[in-house]
Amino acid sequence: MIIERPFSGPWKEIKRQVDALAVKERSYRPPHFEMATSLARAPLIVSRFILLTALFEDLDHQLAKKALGLPEEGFEKNPPAEIKERLKGVKILDPFAGGGSIPLEAIRLGADAVAIDYNPVQWLALKTIEIIQRRRDLINVKVWEELKKRYRRGFGADMKALCNDPQVDKAGVLLKEACRIAKELEEELAQYYPPYDGDEVAHYLWVKQVRCPKCGAWVPLVLDYGLDSKRGVYWRPVYKDGDYEVEITNEDIEGTIREGDGKCPKCGAAISNSYIREKIKGNDRLVLVITKDKKIKSFTPQDR
Incomplete structure (x- = not known):
């Protein structure tokens, strides 16, 4: 198999182009990525490259480039009929199919694919790919x-x-x-998910919190207060006695958590990781809602 030999000459250049297209593909989101998010899903161009180099003992370099859609089309290019004919009847088993990149590309190359995954969401996405192969009338x-x-x-x-x-x-x-x-x-x-202040809600922002061991104030446990860094929109707690209300600000202030330890924004006291682990349960708090038209509204104690 080609994949078992060191890549040299034309194959080394093919591999370089495949790597470049894989980087481009990750920011593009191919159509089947729309069904379910899978952070570990392999790029389609890489999956096709692996299949071609694993299934063929030898393959003409020019034909390989066509099959991979090089130099620029990548996964958007359907493999040529010659490749599909040569792989007709070949069985591919992917026992950990996940996002389905390998079985999908196996089908596009003309092989028969069997995909297995324990995750029910991934299984449904894989099943959809299978059904659409049989029923082309399902979607225009x-x-x-x-x-x-x-x-x-x-x-x-x-x-x-x-x-x-x-x-x-x-x-x-x-x-x-x-x-x-x-x-x-x-x-x-x-x-x-009721409307808030008459507006339809798109997102809820919750935080975990603990009482400060020194002053007793509630401390939201956050790495940062960012809401929209591009527009410079942040939130921060404004204290009144031991509780706080949320204020929207353009000031980027330091979060309360670093490497597992905390810091009280009211009195500045250090909060140990062991204390946080002991006291964190059951203290989740809704601090903000973001509406469908992108309004950011603080969730006040009176709203609870």
Whole structure:
């Protein structure tokens, strides 16, 4: 197998290009990454490279480049028919499939893939890949791409607006079912995420806290107070007696935790790691809510 030999000559250059595309891919998020976040998911270009070099005793360098989409297309380029024909009927087993990069690329190369994973979320993502291979009518890719451009929000999507778009009916069964489930979940879970101050909440910021062993004030245990470092938005505790209210500020102040030990922002007393471990349980506190329109609102003691 190619992978068992040291990479030299053209293969060394191919490996260099693959590494460069892998770095680029990590910031791009390929389509199947949208199903579930997997921090350990291997780049598709690397998975394809591993499969090609593990399955072939020898492979023409030019054909290998085409199969890998070099120098610039990478995973977006479908492998040539010659590769698919040569790997037809080959069985690939991935017993720890995780995010599914290797089984997905095995299928794209023309092989038969068997993927196993204990994590139910990853299993569902893998099952979706399998089903879509058999049922190409489940999603209209062109319509989906248009909807994604319109409603993409960071790493997620505005599902409420997306599902109310008439184009959903043209996007295929998969998206229609996803919207049905999303609406059911919204109805079921709405009671647990009520509006705050009349605004729909997007994020809740909780902190763990302990009482200062010296002055008795509540100490939020945070590495930093950052909310939006690009815009210079932070929060900080403002003390009144032994409790605090939250203030939004543009001042970046030091957090209360460093290497497991704490420091009281009210009196400056040191708080040992052993004390924190003993007293931390059951003291979680909601300090901020961030609304859908990105307003940051402090959660006051009166709101509890």
